[in-house]
Amino acid sequence: MFSLESGSGFWNPILWVLIFFIAFLLFYGIRGFGKSTYKKDTDQTKAFLSGNQEPSAEVMHVKASNLYWGFTTSMKTVYTELRKMHTGNASDYVLWFVIILACLFLIMGVM
Amino acid sequence: MNIIDVLIEQSPALIIAIPLLGAFLMPLVSRINSTLRNIFGLLVLCLTGFFVGILASDVLANGPRLYIFGAKDLAVPMVRILFEVDSMSIFMALITMVLAFIALIYSWSFMKDHDGLDKYYTLVLLLITSTFGMELTGDIFNFFVFLEISCIASCALIAFWISEGEALEAAFKYIVVSAIGALFVLFAIGMLYAQYNALNIATLANVLKYTFLDKIILVLLLVVLGMKAGLVPMHMWLPDSYGRAPPSVTLIIIGATLASFYGVLRVIFTLYGNVLSTTMRFSIPLNVLVGWILITLAIISIIVGVAMALVQSDFMRLIGFSAVTEVGYMFLAIGAGIAALGTPYATTALQGGILHLLNDALDIGLLFLVAGAVYYTTKKRSLDDTSGLARNMKYTTVFFVIGFLAVAGMPPLNGFASKFLIYESVYQLNPILSIVAILCSILMLAVFVKVFYAVFMGPELPAFKNVTEAPRSMLLAMGLVAALAIFIGLFPNLVIDALVKPAADALLNHAQYIGTVVGGI
Numbered sequence: 087m088f089s090l091e092s093g094s095g096f097w098n099p100i101l102w103v104l105i106f107f108i109a110f111l112l113f114y115g116i117r118g119f120g121k122s123t124y125k126k127d128t129d130q131t132k133a134f135l136s137g138n139q140e141p142s143a144e145v146m147h148v149k150a151s152n153l154y155w156g157f158t159t160s161m162k163t164v165y166t167e168l169r170k171m172h173t174g175n176a177s178d179y180v181l182w183f184v185i186i187l188a189c190l191f192l193i194m195g196v197m
Numbered sequence: 198m199n200i201i202d203v204l205i206e207q208s209p210a211l212i213i214a215i216p217l218l219g220a221f222l223m224p225l226v227s228r229i230n231s232t233l234r235n236i237f238g239l240l241v242l243c244l245t246g247f248f249v250g251i252l253a254s255d256v257l258a259n260g261p262r263l264y265i266f267g268a269k270d271l272a273v274p275m276v277r278i279l280f281e282v283d284s285m286s287i288f289m290a291l292i293t294m295v296l297a298f299i300a301l302i303y304s305w306s307f308m309k310d311h312d313g314l315d316k317y318y319t320l321v322l323l324l325i326t327s328t329f330g331m332e333l334t335g336d337i338f339n340f341f342v343f344l345e346i347s348c349i350a351s352c353a354l355i356a357f358w359i360s361e362g363e364a365l366e367a368a369f370k371y372i373v374v375s376a377i378g379a380l381f382v383l384f385a386i387g388m389l390y391a392q393y394n395a396l397n398i399a400t401l402a403n404v405l406k407y408t409f410l411d412k413i414i415l416v417l418l419l420v421v422l423g424m425k426a427g428l429v430p431m432h433m434w435l436p437d438s439y440g441r442a443p444p445s446v447t448l449i450i451i452g453a454t455l456a457s458f459y460g461v462l463r464v465i466f467t468l469y470g471n472v473l474s475t476t477m478r479f480s481i482p483l484n485v486l487v488g489w490i491l492i493t494l495a496i497i498s499i500i501v502g503v504a505m506a507l508v509q510s511d512f513m514r515l516i517g518f519s520a521v522t523e524v525g526y527m528f529l530a531i532g533a534g535i536a537a538l539g540t541p542y543a544t545t546a547l548q549g550g551i552l553h554l555l556n557d558a559l560d561i562g563l564l565f566l567v568a569g570a571v572y573y574t575t576k577k578r579s580l581d582d583t584s585g586l587a588r589n590m591k592y593t594t595v596f597f598v599i600g601f602l603a604v605a606g607m608p609p610l611n612g613f614a615s616k617f618l619i620y621e622s623v624y625q626l627n628p629i630l631s632i633v634a635i636l637c638s639i640l641m642l643a644v645f646v647k648v649f650y651a652v653f654m655g656p657e658l659p660a661f662k663n664v665t666e667a668p669r670s671m672l673l674a675m676g677l678v679a680a681l682a683i684f685i686g687l688f689p690n691l692v693i694d695a696l697v698k699p700a701a702d703a704l705l706n707h708a709q710y711i712g713t714v715v716g717g718i
Contacts, residue, residue, distance in 0.1 A: 088688065088690065089690070090614060090617065090618070090689050090690055090693070092545055092617060092618055092621035092622065093541050093542055093545050093621070093622070093625075094542070094621050094624075094625065095621055097608075097613075097614065097617050097689075099608065099609035099613075099614070099686060099687045099688075099689070100687065102608055102609050103609055103687070143584070143585075143656035143657060143658050143659065144658060144659070146656050147584050147655055147656055147658065148655070149580075149581040149651070150510055150579075150580030150581050150647055150648070150650075150651035151510050151580075151581050153647045153650065153651070154507060154508075154643070154647065157507070158507070158508055161504075164504065165504070165508060168501065168504060168505060171430065172433060172505065174433075174437070176369065176370045176373045176374070178433075179370060179373070179374050179431070179433045179434055180373065180374065180377055182430040182431050182433070183374070183377065183378070183420065183424055183431050185430075186420050186423075186424075186430065186431060186494075187381075187416065187417070187420045190416045190419065190420060190490065191413070191416055193486070193490065194412050194415065194416050194478065194486070195412060195478055196409070196412050196413050196416060
């Protein structure tokens with residue numbers, strides 16, 4: 087009843103949750119063997135920057151635009167083309183519609 | 198005939214009539230006070246939901262139901278409009294109903310400080326009416342009429358935040374694209390009427406011969422409805438519109454977009470169902486050709502959608518591009534189902550695609566609600582301007598995590614169940630397609646990990662120290678969608694057996710749809 091059959095495989099979410107829960111209990115148990123040395127609101131919780139002052143939150147903030155820089159730079163050629171395609175111009179939107187229409191007319195034997 | 202039978206018999210008309218009447222009464226009710234306006238909106242939707250519910254139970258138990266506006270005797274050649282509701286249409290109506298409820302509850306708090314709410318709720322109810330109309334009608338011209346109403350209502354709602362110039366620009370682009378699309382649909386309908394002297398989908402499907410004009414009609418309908426559903430490269434209106442409309446409205450526009458996707462299914466499986474596997478082009482059956490066209494566009498949509506989402510810094514626009522990717526997954530499944538028509542995995546692909554319709558609406562909808570909650574509290578759209586909100590918006594953060602894991606197809610959430618069916622079935626058609634789809638799903642996870650970090654994690658910025666959690670009605674709306682996502686993820690079989698399989702069977706068994714009307718003559 088809870089097993090989703092695809093014809094070539096199956097997926098049982100309840101079983102997955104059960105295994106996940108057992109794994110969680112196991113790891114939680116292992117964590118309990120550790121020694122707690124954490125002291126809240128002490129220097130222990132501050133980042134160590136070779137004795138320098140911790141910068142303000144605004145300065146430390148890595149902005150979303152900077153994330154995946156490596157990926158987007160290595161894919162620069164693809165992104166240049168994709169950005170070129172997304173002009174934001176309504177007449178280009180209609181042009182793409184006409185291009186697809188023409189392609190399908192050719193494939194389906196209208197032209 | 199008892200009262201329940203009468204109500205069921207009248208329900209296709211009432212599902213349209215109640216929100217339509219509600220829409221026109223809304224400005225009057227709004228004049229009394231805002232609480233009454235909110236209660237009235239909820240009452241209208243509750244009543245509509247009741248009729249959708251009883252109609253769904255009837256259709257799922259007894260098969261398609263017909264409602265005739267005009268002469269009851271089908272043998273009499275008269276102008277009439279037929280509503281034909283089968284398991285696929287009612288599945289779509291249920292999705293629309295859920296989205297409408299959630300959007301209304303969310304709007305109570307989200308829109309409360311805005312002016313012109315009488316017009317807002319009127320347009321919302323009109324959009325809901327038109328979406329129901331597109332899903333329940335059995336008449337292709339009537340489909341066009343509801344498509345037009347949907348376009349106009351959507352356009353006005355996208356431009357609702359008119360003080361922001363970009364909202365107006367997005368609405369303008371939307372109406373340009375929609376109007377051109379609608380003209381081509383009208384042209385296609387005109388050609389159908391000129392050839393067969395009929396506008397009823399079942400009647401047309403019964404007599405359709407796949408002439409030269411029918412080829413043109415097929416292409417026109419597929420391309421226009423594909424564009425309205427957000428298929429690349431005709432998707433550009435979608436991130437613009439989804440990104441600029443109020444998020445409470447975006448949820449209902451998602452419903453209208455899915456109604457266009459439903460239109461594609463109806464055209465291929467019902468209107469062209471009889472000729473699909475018997476007609477040849479380039480010595481290959483038409484279903485294989487159409488299937489592979491959809492697969493190609495779907496794969497491009499998946500790749501372009503996720504690649505563009507990765508570089509967005511506007512929260513809502515990013516979700517808009519993710520929605521394009523999700524539309525791609527649906528088309529991939531449907532394309533595979535059509536290309537491999539007759540094989541067991543074609544049915545699985547179709548079921549995966551139909552389940553993904555529901556999951557996409559819920560997951561993308563949930564992400565928009567979260568984006569709306571973030572905008573409501575911070576007044577920021579850019580991911581660069583926000584940080585560390587999880588400290589003060591704990592519930593919203595949890596809902597976002599549920600939403601993004603579901604969209605990325607992570608188990609055990611609902612997105613995984615449908616993507617599992619899609620991957621497994623598409624793999625049997627062509628393994629490369631499945632591999633690309635899985636890789637893009639991983640990339641989708643990366644997209645939302647970025648959002649999670651940028652909005653909710655990271656250092657707490659001084660500007661957001663006093664930010665509070667979103668209001669209760671918004672949390673309730675997000676909570677309901679999140680609960681549904683978890684429930685469908687844990688018990689996918691319940692939804693598949695009750696709703697998805699009958700919907701897939703209704704599409705594959707087009708003879709039953711045709712027979713319900715044509716059999717009556």
